[in-house]
Amino acid sequence: MIAALRAVLARDVTLAFRVGGGGGIGVVFFLAVVTIVPFAVGPDLPLIARIGPAVLWIGALLASLLGLDRIFAADHEDGSLDLLLITPIPLEAIAAAKGVAHWITTGLPLVVAAPLLGLLLGLEPQALAAATATLLVGTPALTFLGLIGAALGVAMPRGGLLVAVLILPLTIPILIFGVAATTAAVTDPLPFGTPFKLIAALSLASFVLGPIAAAAALRQLRD
Amino acid sequence: MALLDLANPHRFLALARAFIPTLALIAAVLLALGLVLGFRAPPDYQQGETVRIMFIHVPAAWIALGAYSLMAISTLGTLVWRHPLADVAAKAAAPIGAAFCLLCLVTGALWGRPMWGAYWVWDARLTSVLVLFLIYLGILALWRAIEDPGQAGRAVAILTLVGFLNVPIIKFSVDWWNTLHQPASVFRAGGPTIHPALLTPLVITAAGFGALFLALHLAAMRNEILRRRVRSLRLIAAADVEAR
Amino acid sequence: MRLVAEDLACVRGGRSLFAGLGFAVHAGEALIVTGPNGAGKSSLLRLLAGLLPPAAGRIALEDGDPERSVGTAAHFVGHLDALKGALTVAENLGFARALLGAGGMEIEAALAALGLERLAEFSARMLSAGQRRRLALARLLISPRPLWLLDEPATALDADGQETLARLMAQHLSGGGLAVIATHAALKIERVVEIRLGVGGIA
Amino acid sequence: MDFGAHAGFILAAYGAAAIILGLLVLWVLLDHRAQRRALAALEARGIGRRSGPRADGT
Numbered sequence: 136m137i138a139a140l141r142a143v144l145a146r147d148v149t150l151a152f153r154v155g156g157g158g159g160i161g162v163v164f165f166l167a168v169v170t171i172v173p174f175a176v177g178p179d180l181p182l183i184a185r186i187g188p189a190v191l192w193i194g195a196l197l198a199s200l201l202g203l204d205r206i207f208a209a210d211h212e213d214g215s216l217d218l219l220l221i222t223p224i225p226l227e228a229i230a231a232a233k234g235v236a237h238w239i240t241t242g243l244p245l246v247v248a249a250p251l252l253g254l255l256l257g258l259e260p261q262a263l264a265a266a267t268a269t270l271l272v273g274t275p276a277l278t279f280l281g282l283i284g285a286a287l288g289v290a291m292p293r294g295g296l297l298v299a300v301l302i303l304p305l306t307i308p309i310l311i312f313g314v315a316a317t318t319a320a321v322t323d324p325l326p327f328g329t330p331f332k333l334i335a336a337l338s339l340a341s342f343v344l345g346p347i348a349a350a351a352a353l354r355q356l357r358d
Numbered sequence: 359m360a361l362l363d364l365a366n367p368h369r370f371l372a373l374a375r376a377f378i379p380t381l382a383l384i385a386a387v388l389l390a391l392g393l394v395l396g397f398r399a400p401p402d403y404q405q406g407e408t409v410r411i412m413f414i415h416v417p418a419a420w421i422a423l424g425a426y427s428l429m430a431i432s433t434l435g436t437l438v439w440r441h442p443l444a445d446v447a448a449k450a451a452a453p454i455g456a457a458f459c460l461l462c463l464v465t466g467a468l469w470g471r472p473m474w475g476a477y478w479v480w481d482a483r484l485t486s487v488l489v490l491f492l493i494y495l496g497i498l499a500l501w502r503a504i505e506d507p508g509q510a511g512r513a514v515a516i517l518t519l520v521g522f523l524n525v526p527i528i529k530f531s532v533d534w535w536n537t538l539h540q541p542a543s544v545f546r547a548g549g550p551t552i553h554p555a556l557l558t559p560l561v562i563t564a565a566g567f568g569a570l571f572l573a574l575h576l577a578a579m580r581n582e583i584l585r586r587r588v589r590s591l592r593l594i595a596a597a598d599v600e601a602r
Numbered sequence: 603m604r605l606v607a608e609d610l611a612c613v614r615g616g617r618s619l620f621a622g623l624g625f626a627v628h629a630g631e632a633l634i635v636t637g638p639n640g641a642g643k644s645s646l647l648r649l650l651a652g653l654l655p656p657a658a659g660r661i662a663l664e665d666g667d668p669e670r671s672v673g674t675a676a677h678f679v680g681h682l683d684a685l686k687g688a689l690t691v692a693e694n695l696g697f698a699r700a701l702l703g704a705g706g707m708e709i710e711a712a713l714a715a716l717g718l719e720r721l722a723e724f725s726a727r728m729l730s731a732g733q734r735r736r737l738a739l740a741r742l743l744i745s746p747r748p749l750w751l752l753d754e755p756a757t758a759l760d761a762d763g764q765e766t767l768a769r770l771m772a773q774h775l776s777g778g779g780l781a782v783i784a785t786h787a788a789l790k791i792e793r794v795v796e797i798r799l800g801v802g803g804i805a
Numbered sequence: 806m807d808f809g810a811h812a813g814f815i816l817a818a819y820g821a822a823a824i825i826l827g828l829l830v831l832w833v834l835l836d837h838r839a840q841r842r843a844l845a846a847l848e849a850r851g852i853g854r855r856s857g858p859r860a861d862g863t
Contacts, residue, residue, distance in 0.1 A: 142700030146689070153688040163495040170488055174535060178480030214682025218741075221651055222701050223674045254467065254477045393819075408811045411818040418822075454829060461825045468818040472811040505727065570826065577833045584840035591847045596721060596728045720850075 136224050140232040143219070147236030158244030161198045165245055168194035169252045180257045187256035188266045188317035192310055194252070195245045195270055199277045200302060204294040206237055206285040207353065216289075216353075226350040234282045234345060242274035265320030265327065269313040269334060276309045276338040279345030286349035290356055309337055367583050370443060374580045381573035388566030395559035402556065409556060411469040417564035418462035419487060421571050425455025426490065428575075429497075430522035433515035443579070445511030446586075448518065449501055450578035454571060456494035462487050482536035486529050493521045507586055603629045603665045603748055605650075605672070605780050610659035612645050619645055620799055621658070627795060629748075632771065632781040637799035643784035644681065646799070647751045650782060651678040663749065676749040677702070681757065683738040687727030691718060694726050695740055702745035712743040716766060731758040739767060742774070750774060750781040 151158075172190045173183055183190075210216040219229050249270050253263040284302040288294030316330035392413065402409035429451045435444030466484050467477040478484070497514055504510035604626055611621035619642030627633045635643045648654040650661060652673030663672045685694050695709050706712070713719045716736040721729065729737065735758045742750060750771075756764050771781060 139701050139703075142697055146686070146697050149693075150686060150688050159495075160499050163492070163499060166495075167492050170485075170492060173480045173485075174532075178485075178536060180476060180479060183480070212682075213686065214680055214684035215686065217648075217651070217653055217678055217680055217682070218684045218698065218701060220653055221673045221676060221678050223670065223703075224701075257476050257478065406811070407815060410815050414818055414822045453832075457825055457829045461822055464821045464825070465818045468814045468821065472814050574829060574833055577837065581833065581836045581840055584837070584844060588840055588843045588847065591844070592724060592728055595847065595850070596724055596730070596733070 136228070139222060139224050140228055143229055143232040144236045144239075147233055148240055151236070151240035158241045161201055161241045162244045162248045164201055165194045165198040165248055166252060168197055169255055172256075184257040184259070184262075187253060187258045188262060188321075189314050190256060191249055191253060191258075191266050191270070192273075192313050192317075195249065195274060196277060196303075196306060196310060198245055199242055199274055200281065200299045201295075202241060203237075203278075203281040203285050203302065204288050204291075204298040206233055206282065207289040207349075208285070208291070208294055211289050226353060227346045230282060230286070230349040230353070231279075231342070231346040234279050234342075234349075237282075238275050238278040242278050246270045246274060259321065262317060262321045265317045269316045269331060272331065272338055273309050273313045273334045276334065276341045277306055279338075279341040280305045280309075282345040282349040283352065286352035287356070289353060309334060312337070367443070367587075371580060371583065374576045378573050378576050378580075381569050381576065385566050385569035385573055388562055388569060392559050392563030392566050395562060399555050399559050400553075402553065408469055408472050411465050412556070413559050413563045415462055415465040415469055416560060417567045418458045418465065420564055421567050422455055422459035422462055422487065422490060422494075424568075425451045425458060425571065425575075426494070426518075426522065426525070429455065429518050433518045433522075436511050436515040437519070445507070445515065446579050446582045447575070448514065449507075449511070450575055450582050452494065452497050452501065452514075454574050454578060456491065456498060458567070458571070459487060459491045459494055463491060480536070482533045485536070486532050489528050489532070490525065493525075497521070507589070603663065603778070603780065605633075605749060605782070606660075606662050606664055607650070608660045610646075610649065610661065611657040612642055612649055612654070613657040614642070614645055618657075623659070623797075623799075625795070625797055627780050627782065629778045629780060630775050632775060632783060632794050634794055634796045635782065635784040635799060636786065636796065641799035643799055644753050647678070647680070647753050647782060647784055650749075651676050651751050653678070672749070675747055676751050677742050677745070677747045678751045678753075679738050679741065679755055680753045683734045685726045685729075685734055685737060687725060689726055690723050691726055691729070691737055692722040694737060695744060698741045699744045702741070702747070704745065706746045707743045709744065712740040713737075715743055715770070716740045717762070732760055732763060735759055736763055736766075739770070742770065748779055750779065750783075752781065752783045752785075754785055755783060756785060 169190055172186075176182060176186070207216065210219065220226065222229075246267060249267045250263050253266055258266065281298070281302050283305075284298035285294075287301060288298040291297060312330040312333045316327055316334065319330060320327045396410055396413040399410070401407045429448045432444045432448035432451070435441040436448065463484070466487070470479055470484070471477050497517055500514050500517055501510055504513055606626045608624045610623040612619045612623075623646070625633060635646060637643055645654060649656050650672060652661075652671055661672050663670070663675055667675065684698075686697075689697065691713065692709055695712060699706075699709065707715065710719060710722070713722055716739060718733065718736055718740065721733065726734065726737065735755075739755065755767055759767060775781065
């Protein structure tokens with residue numbers, strides 16, 4: 136069973152690299168979002184640095200919504216989903232493996248890119264480290280909540296926008312605590328630890344809840 | 359007629375074989391010379407020693423812009439004359455141009471830190487290069503996204519041309535945005551008041567970068583032609599097994 | 603081993619495709635499902651594979667491993683080939699083996715059995731429709747499962763491919779396997795039970 | 806040579822140039838070798854020689 140799950144994970148990672156260039160497009164989108172913010176607020180570096188953590192989080196949030204709809208829809212369209220369903224492995228475990236693969240190919244590159252984009256926004260080293268740490272802990276929550284939307288949109292030919300609309304409200308708590316922890320790391324009075332632990336807890340909870348809900352949705356919707 | 363002769367990939371490959379080593383040699387000599395002259399040049403009275411970063415930064419920006427112009431012209435060749443080598447030229451130029459664009463951004467950041475106290479300032483020129491880099495990345499992503507080379511070539515051609523027409527508009531709007539918000543405190547990089555002792559290494563390095571770009575571009579075009587040959591042979595082979 | 607279906611009913615999109623359907627397939631037998639388009643042949647196969655919940659009735663694989671559901675004891679080759687174009691032919695089969703369980707033929711042998719050995723390193727997207735179908739059928743050989751559920755398996759296959767399919771099927775059945783096949787084409791199989799689905803019920 | 810207080814930045818800039826351009830050259834060379842090999846492998850199987858010039862892929 137472990138070998139089968141590893142095969143699912145390895146296949147999805149391979150496919151992501153061969154078809155879409157891995158997390159490349161997500162990172163480019165992230166860069167584009169970060170780039171356009173100063174055009175909206177003006178090239179005022181202190182201001183940009185102040186809102187920097189929020190910009191990084193919004194950018195990462197939007198970028199991780201990209202491609203979410205393909206997680207299950209691609210397998211549904213070519214019949215691979217049927218193959219996944221006639222294995223002895225629980226669908227929940229398969230959904231979790233696909234979620235991990237998606238995070239490796241889209242979430243992790245965003246985390247790696249975040250410090251560089253933070254430089255663009257003039258973040259101090261401390262804020263840079265805090266933003267990257269919160270993204271590392273918070274992006275899995277985005278992916279695994281997104282898994283639910285991906286499963287709900289599985290049979291829709293153009294599910295991308297719908298999945299984003301379904302998932303965005305669910306991610307608000309992660310955004311709140313992620314930005315709060317980063318700001319707390321820079322301005323002393325607030326503790327960094329509390330919101331950081333809360334995102335970690337949200338991530339763990341979504342790691343359990345996401346695959347279960349996604350598997351339930353797939354069972355209901357598949358035809 | 360010369361253009362039509364080049365349309366023959368065999369002739370192009372022979373040409374590439376002859377030109378690539380020559381260009382690479384010219385590039386190596388010019389870059390070595392530029393390096394020596396660049397390190398020997400006197401420090402700038404205003405920017406001190408960091409002006410040496412300019413010898414890479416500014417030529418990299420020129421090559422990035424030049425590569426994009428070359429892509430735009432090649433794309434016209436794809437769309438208007440349907441020249442078979444045009445989209446090969448456009449595809450080969452994209453990653454190289456993007457790399458020079460990245461080099462320009464990285465050296466800009468390393469120059470900016472000692473000069474402005476920050477790795478990045480939203481200066482009009484730097485920001486325009488960043489937008490150019492984004493357009494490059496979009497073009498690269500589109501090349502990767504479409505499997506069939508002919509179809510990908512036409513799609514990228516349209517994107518490249520739209521981007522090309524947009525670049526002056528972006529440049530103008532970024533300048534306008536910048537002057538609207540920015541006090542004149544931002545230091546203007548380069549500019550026309552450059553000391554002649556600094557101009558020589560700059561021009562030589564730029565020429566070296568140009569030769570390097572041409573060598574890499576020809577080599578990448580050759581790779582692309584080979585890649586397409588491999589692809590079409592594989593398709594033939596798959597069909598052969600079918601007809602067996 | 604025996605595949606038993608009792609009083610099966612299937613409703614798709616609010617329309618009843620069939621009801622009260624019952625049959626038994628014994629080891630070494632193939633059940634051929636025929637009927638006009640829209641009669642529910644594909645749905646019946648998906649039902650048997652556990653890919654669709656039945657509206658009523660029971661499906662069981664008797665005298666088999668009680669731990670295994672019918673779906674996990676079955677190979678399912680539907681009208682979609684379940685292949686990834688970006689993976690090579692061998693990689694596609696390797697993935698199927700990791701997923702469905704090894705124990706059957708090696709990948710090279712399975713590819714050779716379907717005449718695909720020269721294409722092992724090619725991207726699956728370069729394959730023709732018939733070659734894709736052969737590759738989907740190669741899955742049957744790499745992982746031994748007692749029940750084969752095949753939906754129009756001969757689609758896009760040339761004469762040679764259809765012969766190969768008939769031979770593999772005969773081997774499977776003589777080894778005590780079971781098969782349920784939805785098809786229009788006549789298959790050269792010996793022990794055959796046939797049911798014919800009509801529109802709106804059993805003809 | 807002494808580049809003053811900012812020597813690190815100057816050297817980093819030249820280092821970045823060496824790395825980026827070096828990677829570019831390496832990519833072109835490795836890609837060339839990979840395509841040559843693929844072509845040779847196909848020709849070894851008897852495909853390609855008789856098919857004539859079909860390089861443009863259109």
